[in-house]
Amino acid sequence: MAVATRPIPLGGSVPADTPHAISVSLPKWADNVGYEEGDKRVVGVMETGYPRFFIHRSIQKLAALCEAKFGRDNERCILLPSQRVAREAKAFLASQTISSRIVEFAVCPSQSLPSSSTSHNMDIIELQILLFDKENFPLAKSFWQHTGDGISSRMAEKALYLLGETPAGSTAASPTLDKDPGIRSSRNRHYSRYTTPLPSTSQQNAQQTGSTDDQIVEEENLTAELSTYLEERYGRNLPTFNAPLAKQALKRRIAGGLLPSDEGFGSADVTRGKGNSIVKEEDVYLYPGGMSAIWHAHDISRIARRAKGEKEGKSVCFGFPYTDTYKILSKWGPGCHFYGHGGAEDLAALEKTLETQNDGKILALFAEFPSNPLLRSPDLVRIRELADRYGFIVVVDETIGNFINVEIMEYVDIVVSSLTKIFSGDSNVMGGSLVLNPNGPHYDALKFVLDECYEDLYFAEDVVYMERNSRNYRERIRRVNDNAYDVTEYLHSRSLDSGPGDNKVIKKVWYPRYSSPETYEKARRLPTLGKGGYGGLFSLTFTSLEASQAFFDALQCAKGPSLGTSFTLASPYTILAHYLELDWAAQFGVEAGLVRISVGQEDGQVLRSWFEASVKAAEEAGARR
Known part of the structure; x- marks a missing residue:
């Protein structure tokens, strides 16, 4: 049976009352538009937001303290976890003719801390503070957003603790918080009388x-x-001093798909990769978030090319990707070729580019399997053939497919994934992974670069949360596969794709079963875990914007950014991701009225009732036009 729920109010954390929540409640279509337009009705009550877009209150409080201690008049800062990341951020600003400076701050335990405290590891926190004129904060924040390499909220809270300060939300807001609209103080509770919609x-x-x-x-x-x-x-959780053990468990789980277990962290479940070698934990690299893994995949590809003395060519973005992937490829290096549909025609165009381009070899091809939000699956077999012929690196994001449902390792050189999503499920911690194909033609070069350049920036407390959350990921994926299969089957029956019908307003269900199923099938892992093995994400497009809005507003699940949560989560994806470029996105089928849904583990009958009510509301809105 589904757990009783109550709606999360506008601006509340998703899950409710979770201090390190990954999502924020935007329950109505108008709320999402208001957020994008900076409407005070919306931003004025937001307690949190997706961490790369909305800097956590505790990070902002710590930044305000750093600005007061080290800043000059008219300066602001972002906080970064290592010297190398700080130098990259400084170089990024310099590329835009913006000067900045780096201050290293070793945060030591305050004398005000109780001497008997044993719950916290008393290690020093080393912060890199990048300071710049305050009018350049939006550009500096874009580095934070695109790379995903800013400090985590738990690291900020640890630093505040060592300084004798309370986390933001426990006391009055910091000076920076007072100046920034859209953030307000709230209680810092780790547990709540209510959960929405499932208990963690x-x-x-x-x-x-x-x-x-x-x-x-x-x-x-x-x-x-x-x-x-x-x-x-x-x-x-494991105690934080066991973070190295938790990291080892995560690497083994990602390398071999370990089953959840209390003793020994499980046993081998699936084999990743084919050929002479299978993936080992030494081929798995952990990052503080999925975008961090993508950014570093791009970076090591560039370093590996330069190490060979070869000219660095453009990258390829194949298929319509999550927004920051395209921006990484565009802003770092010589740019990218963009093939936004990701189908057979784009493959033909890509091959023509490969045959005729004269500005250096193609560096790497980046794709998602399947893509977000249209759930299209690129033809990895054909892409691998082109990569072998022309020598470029293949990087594929398997976040949505997930390695329990799909096996893509044999077609790629690097697999990246956001562990924040279905691997974690609880929506309370960030994480990412990068896995090398040990049989890939570029393995030795990429492995050499990673062994030389890799920095472990994954904060200990985030690691132990991720390790705990992911112990039962296999069973969650089974339940999500079943629920999404049933829900999409019903919605497809109410769509125009299934044939004409009275009052039908759903144009298309975007789901691997219906979106390029022939290419998804090439990598689908058999036997499937649960129904179909298609994952929990799907999108809907409608015959009118009014129908889209009515459907979304009537839906009774949690609503906000992110996906892969243990509970069902919906968003008007194009509004949130492409509000300033709606016409551009529409060229590739990503319509303004698209609704994206990440299915959770609720009772099937409850889910069915939610979607039936929403379809009815959408069809009524369509009939009124």
Whole structure:
């Protein structure tokens, strides 16, 4: 049975009352438009947002303290985790003729901390502070957004703790927060009387032991020590000093798809890669987020090309990608060739480019399998053939497909993934991975660069959350596969694709079963886990914007950015990702009225009732036109 829920108010964290939540509630279509337009009705009540777009309150509080300590008049800063990342950010600003300076700040334990405190590892936090004139903050923030290499909210809270400060939200807002619209103070509760719409892993474990969150904590603000204790006792996190063990477990899980287990972190489940070698944990590299993994895949490809003494050519963006992937390829290096449909015609155009281009070899091809938000699957067999002929690197993002549902390793050189999504599920921690194909033609060169250049920037507390969350990912994927298959089958029956019908307003269901199924089939892992093995993400397009809005507004699930959550999550994707370029996106089938849905683990009948009500609302809106 589905857990009882109550709606999350506009601007609230998703999941509700989660201090490091990955999403934010934008429950109505107008709320999403208001967010994009900076409407104070919306931004004035937002407690949080997706971490690369909305800098967490605790990070902003720490940044304000750093600006007060090290900044000059008229300066602002962003906080970065290493000297190398800070130098990259400084170079990025310099490429736009913007000067900046770096200050290194070693945050040591404050004398005000209780000497008996043992819940926190007392290691020093080393921050790189990039300072610049405040009018250049939007450009500096774009580096933060595109690369995903800013410090994490948990790292900021640790630094604040060491300084004797409370996390933002526990006390009055910092000076920076007061100046920035769209952020307000809120209680910093790690647990809540309500969940929306499913309990997190920690809540489920507490329920299994006979305890409830209401019994553990009521409505008090938790101290850092108590919240850590609760996560380790009831959430069954590893202690943070075991972060190296958690990283090893994650690498093994990603390399071989380990099954969840309390002892030994599981046993081998699936084999990744074919040929003489299979993927080993030494071929897996962890990053603080999925975009960080993509940015570094691009970076190491460029370094490997330069190491060979070859001219660096453009990259290829094949298929309509998540927005920041295209921006990374456009802003770093000589640019990219963009093939936004990602089908057979684009493959023919790509081959012609490969035959005739004279501005250096193609560096690398980046694609998603399947793509976000249209769930189209590129022809990886054909792409591999072209890569072998012309010598470029193939980088594929498998976040949406996920390696339980698909096996793409034999076709690519690098696989990247956002662990933030279905691998975690709880929507409370960021993470990313980069995996090398040990049988790929570029393996030795890429491995050499990574061994020389890789920095482990994954913060210890984020690692232990990710390790805990991902223990049951296989069973979550099974449930999500089943639910999405059933929901999309119903929605497809109400679409024009299934044939004409009275009042039908759904034009198309974008889902691997219906979007380029022949190319998805080439990489689908058999036997499937659950129904179809198509994953939990799909999109809908409608005959009118009014129908889109009515459908979205009537939908009873959580609504906000992100995907792959254990609960169903919907968003008007094009509005959020491409609001300033709607006509451009529409050229590639990404219509302004597109609604993207990430299906969760709710009871099937509950899900069916939600979507039936939304379809009815959309059809009624269509009939009124």
